Amino acid sequence: MTTININAKHFVLWLLLAAIALCLSSCSDDDELKDKSKVINMSISSDTGVMYNIFDERGISPMECMLVSEEGGNGEWNTMAFGTIQGFDYEKGYEYELRVKKTTLGNPPADGSLHTYELLTVLHKKKIKEPEPPIEVIVNTEEDIPFKEGCPTHIYDVMYPEITVDKDGNILAGNHRMSYEWTRVHLTYTLKYGDQFYNQLMYMTTGAYVISPLSEKIIKIHNKSYGGPLLKDVIPQEEFDSIKDQAKTGDSFSYRLVLINAQGLGLQTVSFNLKKM
Template sequence: MSVSNETGIAYGFMGEPYECMLVMTEDNPGVWKPLAFGAIEGFTYEKGHEYYLEVKRTILANPPQDASSRQYSLVRILEDRYTIVPEKPADKEVNSEYDIEYYDMCPIEKYAVSSEYMVDDKGRIHTDDKQTAGMSYDMCRIYFENILDKADPNFNKFNSVSYMAIYSYVISPLSNDIRLVRNNSHGPMFDEVIPEEEFKYICETLKPEEELKYALVLVNIHKQGLQKLEFIVKKR
């Protein structure tokens, strides 16, 4: 098992984010996965260190509820290499899209969303790809899909924590303010991206087939830009 010198973000049972290790196993090369800091018995992780470990993996036939079916224990540390991790940049005040600083080689085409969100006369939300059909305003999520090709030579790099879309800046056609929302594990909730007063305008003022264009600028844990996604909200 390889352990990255960078940490990642995982999500608890209730969707709450927490910091964790990023690990890659020999049976799933090229894919970094989150693992809690204390998940390898006998191993203590130090930030800034890259590890190559030999571990014993036990697969439980009947794991406890809300727990992983896989348990790990350290056999030995094969390699421990310290690397310098860039310090977190100071937060910069963001008042417009022009204030967002993009990270490294970005923007990259890593994520995609449904291109249209249609609102019917009952305030229910539908998507053009049928992923959401008749969802209520407070239950709908704007799902992100990772479309990055595994054949991309930078696939491993672009799946490191620095390229994870932890937050989004919302650019609304109905407001001059730019807002920061958390994406959680699969994307932000619809009612966080489009606040209640804007949704009310869509429901009560837009005529059938009229539409508004929204944008999300995806940013990493340091609030540095990764990619801009645009989508349309249309009155059905």
Template sequence: MNTKDFFGILLMAMFAVVGLTACSNDDEPKDSVKEIRMQISAETGVMYAWGDDKKENPIECMLVMSEDNPGVWEPLGFGKIEGFTYERGHEYYLSVRRTILANPPADASDRTYSLIRILEDRVVTEPEVPVDEEITSEEDIEYHDLCPFEKYATSKGYIVDANGKIFYDDGYGSSLPSYDNARIWLEDVLDKGDPNWVKFESVPYMAMYSFVLSPFTDDIRLVSNGSHGPMFKDVVPEDEFTRIQSMQSGEEVRYALILANVYKKGLQKLEFTIKKQ
């Protein structure tokens, strides 16, 4: 074979390889990208990690409804919409870029989302939940299995000044947001060494509601806890808050919350004071 023939064959082989590579790239599946509308609920939901087949470790998440699956609220983790920060108590209507991955990871979703723009952002007031007419006293509240137990904690006290500003009675003087936006935060303080820790982290042991025991009335109200605790104004309605503002300096009142699960069965009792500055 002469040199001319050799280089001719080599050139043809190179063209063949390039051609095969081009065909291979054209045949590879590609990601599907589409702009869609998505609604985000003011309420949060619960989801479970990959591999948690027994659903023993619920994870709080967003609830979303997309235009390609109308009428169905689906769980989506916080931070799963790139460029979007969810705030509890807000209902959103978004334009997002949805990417369906051609080759998704084995242990993850086949789609990703990124924010294009927020079309609507609305603050939703958490409504008061009607209490069972048969519950007229603390003794009428039925506790759930293994309850009461010490899973949650909250601030032991609050201070209110004459202008209606609310402070933590913690020695640091840190303030809460306005009366309309303040929340009584519930902190999960359950020791992971507890033999029932896994069970206590399941949905039946989550504080979805609070029975409010007020120093100003014998009536028991049931309020929603939202994501991390009830709104201050739901626990201390405006007429009671006005009475607290009119108290003498140093005078205090004591409230109690009986936390309850989704079935409105008691979990534990928390008490806190509100003092007039």
């Protein structure tokens, strides 16, 4: 009787262990999710939109992007970064109908998209309109700068209104210590959803006219990103070295930037100070 009970207990224990092993194996298979692909049609608008980096929670740096509508969707246009569709080069002013392979990633990166796209063929490409060309003007004084309709208006703030530099060229903006090469005059986008010019590309800055306290010449610069111009573009090396080497401690130099859009039209004027420490 005792032997039978012991064997029965061993058998039950064995069944329990087998069930656990089977469950773990099943869970392991579920964890190893596989990518799933399907072929869809996708429409690309001739117009562009605005999107924000996944880490740009405050919407400080809007970026121009494509507007796309997927087969099987609700017909709405959604934003998609340029270069997202592998093998596809977007040209402004054209609308497209594409055949693409859409892959849903089984294990997507934490900071990336759930999907990848690969161009199979361009079904349709039609020219809709020419991109608006920049307006060429000769600017000798601030009064010569043409402004966009409804401007100047308040669209941007300067994140660090004062930037300091010491005799060795070390730069401090806020609590950030940077080099002359990589310091940026950071701009923050102030408009909110519902504002008149919110997310309109022609009311976003792509450059500026620089009004320097040390030069009568007004220079035109282009931003490398929507985040604002690099300091080295605003203040040329020779001018920066003059402040670094010859200015007295406590001297402050006020720079004004007339922000312009892609057409070269003014949006607003912002300013910041470069102070010698």
